[in-house]
Amino acid sequence: MAKHPVSLKVNGDEHDLLIEPRKTLLAVLRDTIGLTGTKEGCSTGDCGACTVIVDGKAVTSCMVLGVTASGKEITTIEGLASDGELHPIQQAFIDTGGYQCGFCTPGFIMASKALVDENPDRTEEEFRFALGGNICRCTGYTKILEAVLQAAEEIRTNS
Amino acid sequence: MSEKKEYKVIGTRPIRHDGVDKVTGRAIYGADFQITGLLHGRVLRSPHAHARIVSIDTSRAEAHPGVKGVVTAEDLPAAEDKMADLGEGAVSLKYLCDNILASDKALYKGHAIAAVAATSPHIAEEACELIDVEYEVLPPVLEVRQAMESDAPILHENLRTSSLGETGDKPSNIASHFQHKKGDIDKGFDEADVIIEREFVTGTVHQGYIEPHNATALYNPDGQLTVWCSTQGAFTVREQLAEILQYPISKIKVVPLEIGGGFGGKINVYVKPVAALLAKKTGKPVKVLMNRADVFEGTGPTPASYITIKMGATNDGKITAAQTSLVFEAGAYPGSPVGAGAMCVFAPYNIENVVIDGYDVVVNKPKTAPYRAPGATNAAFGTETVVDELAEKLNIDPLEIRLMNGAKEGDRRADGPVYPRIGFIETLEAAKEHPHYASPNGKKYHGRGIASGFWFNIGLESSVTINVNPDGTVNLVEGSTDIGGTRASIAMQAAEVLGIPAESVNPTVVDTNSIGYTAVTGGSRTTYATGYAAYEAAQDVVQQMKARAAKLWDVDEDNVQFADGEFSSINGKEEQISFRDLSARLGETGGPVIGRATMNPAGAGGAFATHVVDVEVDVDTGKVEILRYTATQDAGKAIHPSYVEGQIQGGVVQGIGWALNEEYIYNDEGEMTNASFLDYRMPTCLDLPMIDAVIVEVPNPGHPYGVRGVGEVPIVPPPAAIANAIYDAVGIRMTELPMSPDRLLKAMGKI
Numbered sequence: 056m057a058k059h060p061v062s063l064k065v066n067g068d069e070h071d072l073l074i075e076p077r078k079t080l081l082a083v084l085r086d087t088i089g090l091t092g093t094k095e096g097c098s099t100g101d102c103g104a105c106t107v108i109v110d111g112k113a114v115t116s117c118m119v120l121g122v123t124a125s126g127k128e129i130t131t132i133e134g135l136a137s138d139g140e141l142h143p144i145q146q147a148f149i150d151t152g153g154y155q156c157g158f159c160t161p162g163f164i165m166a167s168k169a170l171v172d173e174n175p176d177r178t179e180e181e182f183r184f185a186l187g188g189n190i191c192r193c194t195g196y197t198k199i200l201e202a203v204l205q206a207a208e209e210i211r212t213n214s
Numbered sequence: 215m216s217e218k219k220e221y222k223v224i225g226t227r228p229i230r231h232d233g234v235d236k237v238t239g240r241a242i243y244g245a246d247f248q249i250t251g252l253l254h255g256r257v258l259r260s261p262h263a264h265a266r267i268v269s270i271d272t273s274r275a276e277a278h279p280g281v282k283g284v285v286t287a288e289d290l291p292a293a294e295d296k297m298a299d300l301g302e303g304a305v306s307l308k309y310l311c312d313n314i315l316a317s318d319k320a321l322y323k324g325h326a327i328a329a330v331a332a333t334s335p336h337i338a339e340e341a342c343e344l345i346d347v348e349y350e351v352l353p354p355v356l357e358v359r360q361a362m363e364s365d366a367p368i369l370h371e372n373l374r375t376s377s378l379g380e381t382g383d384k385p386s387n388i389a390s391h392f393q394h395k396k397g398d399i400d401k402g403f404d405e406a407d408v409i410i411e412r413e414f415v416t417g418t419v420h421q422g423y424i425e426p427h428n429a430t431a432l433y434n435p436d437g438q439l440t441v442w443c444s445t446q447g448a449f450t451v452r453e454q455l456a457e458i459l460q461y462p463i464s465k466i467k468v469v470p471l472e473i474g475g476g477f478g479g480k481i482n483v484y485v486k487p488v489a490a491l492l493a494k495k496t497g498k499p500v501k502v503l504m505n506r507a508d509v510f511e512g513t514g515p516t517p518a519s520y521i522t523i524k525m526g527a528t529n530d531g532k533i534t535a536a537q538t539s540l541v542f543e544a545g546a547y548p549g550s551p552v553g554a555g556a557m558c559v560f561a562p563y564n565i566e567n568v569v570i571d572g573y574d575v576v577v578n579k580p581k582t583a584p585y586r587a588p589g590a591t592n593a594a595f596g597t598e599t600v601v602d603e604l605a606e607k608l609n610i611d612p613l614e615i616r617l618m619n620g621a622k623e624g625d626r627r628a629d630g631p632v633y634p635r636i637g638f639i640e641t642l643e644a645a646k647e648h649p650h651y652a653s654p655n656g657k658k659y660h661g662r663g664i665a666s667g668f669w670f671n672i673g674l675e676s677s678v679t680i681n682v683n684p685d686g687t688v689n690l691v692e693g694s695t696d697i698g699g700t701r702a703s704i705a706m707q708a709a710e711v712l713g714i715p716a717e718s719v720n721p722t723v724v725d726t727n728s729i730g731y732t733a734v735t736g737g738s739r740t741t742y743a744t745g746y747a748a749y750e751a752a753q754d755v756v757q758q759m760k761a762r763a764a765k766l767w768d769v770d771e772d773n774v775q776f777a778d779g780e781f782s783s784i785n786g787k788e789e790q791i792s793f794r795d796l797s798a799r800l801g802e803t804g805g806p807v808i809g810r811a812t813m814n815p816a817g818a819g820g821a822f823a824t825h826v827v828d829v830e831v832d833v834d835t836g837k838v839e840i841l842r843y844t845a846t847q848d849a850g851k852a853i854h855p856s857y858v859e860g861q862i863q864g865g866v867v868q869g870i871g872w873a874l875n876e877e878y879i880y881n882d883e884g885e886m887t888n889a890s891f892l893d894y895r896m897p898t899c900l901d902l903p904m905i906d907a908v909i910v911e912v913p914n915p916g917h918p919y920g921v922r923g924v925g926e927v928p929i930v931p932p933p934a935a936i937a938n939a940i941y942d943a944v945g946i947r948m949t950e951l952p953m954s955p956d957r958l959l960k961a962m963g964k965i
């Protein structure tokens with residue numbers, strides 16, 4: 056299959072790639088670039104495990120073709136910690152025990168990050184609504200919500 | 215509660231040793247594994263629920279550019295009539311192998327038929343479509359009562375019912391029937407003033423782990439087979455591979471990578487032997503990944519069941535008799551968890567007269583696999599609903615009737631065991647004292663329900679070694695894959711013994727060549743049994759280090775004691791040295807210290823839980839909203855309370871999904887019609903409130919810190935608790951799971 060030139064900016068780094076048009080952004084991130092932190096749980100847009108941030112918005116990367124992401128700025132779970140410091144959301148997930156197997160965690164953290172960047176001032180109900188597209192089978196969500204609320208609070212007080 | 219012990223590490227909440235890896239994307243799960251020269255495998259699956267395989271022609275697939283190898287059941291060693299022992303009794307090797315790649319018959323839609331290895335996943339997928347399989351389609355049977363009919367389509371021509379020691383003389387879908395009896399059932403019902411008898415049906419549900427199954431296999435020319443994968447137990451994978459491939463265990467190494475959930479569903483192997491066959495055929499490493507539809511259609515769901523429960527009680531609330539018939543679907547091959555269901559069905563109650571009949575029935579669905587307290591949730595749905603009805607008829611509070619009849623130390627369960635110290639009553643008391651139970655409940659269409667549950671927990675083999683580092687930290691090596699924080703809960707037990715912080719223990723989960731045999735992470739055994747092994751290995755370290763201190767001080771070993779992280783000499787010399795300082799002096803006192811322990815502890819100690827739930831029923835749509843949920847559970851001793859709470863909350867929510875939404879939906883051809891996360895609806899955070907987990911601690915006499923397994927029992931009560939709450943809200947007894955809006959509307963007579 057003919058490959059197409061694609062330029063992606065991922066976690067601040069430029070990647071010039073030749074990719075098959077049938078490859079999803081998820082496959083490009085995981086297989087072509089080797090960023091395996093983003094997970095595949097369904098490849099049908101239903102679980103949120105593959106969530107990354109594209110131009111500031113949380114996106115399920117299994118539902119995006121790699122070629123259509125050309126020129127976009129993408130942040131994955133690997134790009135969240137800076138200068139060896141965890142992002143407050145990452146720290147909050149650790150502190151509250153917001154994960155068990157950890158497979159949904161990259162997706163939840165990226166979805167939460169996009170939400171708090173947009174507006175950290177949300178109620179528990181609003182966060183529940185906004186995170187309804189991410190499935191976690193392990194935690195029952197209680198400690199995930201505690202993590203997100205704790206991180207949002209910290210981001211609010213620090214800004 | 216018995217005497218309170220003071221602990222330094224046990225009962226605290228340190229962060230997980232794998233915490234940073236899991237929030238930064240660095241943890242390597244099965245699908246993330248890379249190795250040079252990797253090929254990609256894809257499995258072709260049966261489109262039919264029941265069909266004879268007439269022929270398979272792989273030639274077009276083999277000729278497809280980029281394809282490196284194709285395998286079918288012919289590549290498996292001939293398995294006819296052999297029995298395999300996987301530690302839980304003998305199972306037919308043919309059944310095991312046929313579930314990996316079907317030989318003569320496809321027994322469910324999604325049954326693996328053949329597999330391709332190619333240079334890319336896309337090519338492998340294309341090549342699967344080029345495999346020509348001729349099927350003779352047969353009528354499927356999907357429901358246990360139909361499968362038990364004498365004229366039902368037969369799955370296995372050679373399967374005969376084994377019933378109470380006798381073997382049937384003609385083919386049947388009933389694989390087995392067993393019975394437990396206690397007391398005199400007729401006498402028990404004669405003594406009863408009220409008798410309730412009900413039928414229950416539960417749907418087929420899936421464990422629903424978010425990470426699909428995966429395996430990467432490599433056959434070296436020297437015959438060494440290595441498999442990297444996500445699994446609940448590297449050693450059980452090794453055993454299954456050895457049996458299925460008829461290959462020496464000494465030539466197989468299984469490397470467990472991080473696992474994205476299992477809940478019992480990642481014990482049986484599916485694509486691991488397929489990856490091994492493809493690796494052998496191609497001489498290259500091959501990675502096989504399932505997609506979500508493969509997971510639903512090709513891996514073990516947990517069984518649907520048909521259950522009758524009959525219970526009798528006197529006017530003052532004493533339950534005098536209980537009888538049940540548990541009919542569980544096994545899926546395509548025998549082996550449902552009906553045995554475990556039978557152990558749990560009346561376990562919370564001390565009832566003098568009991569009869570339990572269990573049936574294991576094959577149907578045209580994927581072979582079932584364990585799912586968190588396998589069998590117990592189905593059974594408790596029946597029992598706990600009937601107990602609720604008895605309470606109502608007798609005008610007794612539902613918690614009170616449970617308190618009156620609840621099992622205690624010394625009581626004997628119907629299947630035999632006598633309880634050691636257990637904490638069922640304490641969970642009931644905790645529920646009764648919780649503000650939730652006292653809070654108002656009376657709004658229209660709002661209801662409150664109670665239910666309890668039991669899971670026996672298991673021990674099994676675990677091995678741990680502990681290497682002492684010169685800086686006073688230790689490296690703990692274990693074989694239990696960590697699904698939810700057990701690196702921490704195991705390390706903490708070693709830390710407590712050694713008098714060092716949890717952070718000073720570095721736990722590592724290793725492959726099957728690097729540690730002694732360790733059974734699966736399952737049965738709620740890991741914090742209990744591997745934790746116990748860590749405790750013993752740490753004691754071994756202490757013993758050896760006492761000898762080193764004795765050498766340093768030139769005293770008798772018996773004159774060295776260890777407490778609070780300090781070695782000191784008693785009798786005569788005033789000497790003292792900390793664990794840390796002595797760790798730096800191991801070289802001069804005889805070389806490194808390695809503590810070791812292997813165990814197979816018998817005193818797992820059962821776990822009980824009692825749940826209280828408030829619901830609101832939308833009588834126009836049939837939707838049930840969970841308003842408030844409180845779960846009390848006896849953890850024995852919570853090593854890491856946050857992670858115990860997490861287990862409880864997670865189990866509760868899986869139980870809520872089972873209760874309200876989750877089920878395999880089939881069409882008449884026997885095809886699952888909802889094999890996606892969109893259509894198989896698991897709970898999201900939008901569907902739930904915060905789950906209040908209340909830990910009760912009645913120490914388990916079978917563990918040095920009193921640990922009981924906590925992982926499984928929280929899934930047991932929710933369906934019954936919610937059914938009881940729905941009854942309280944709208945006066946309808948739901949006897950079928952899931953209690954989805956359509957079923958509720960039907961039950962209310964609205965459609």
Ligand code: FES
Nearest residue numbers: 096098100103117
């Ligand atoms: S993998 Fe993309 S939403 Fe599930």
Ligand code: FES
Nearest residue numbers: 155159191192193
């Ligand atoms: S932590 Fe396992 S799926 Fe969320």
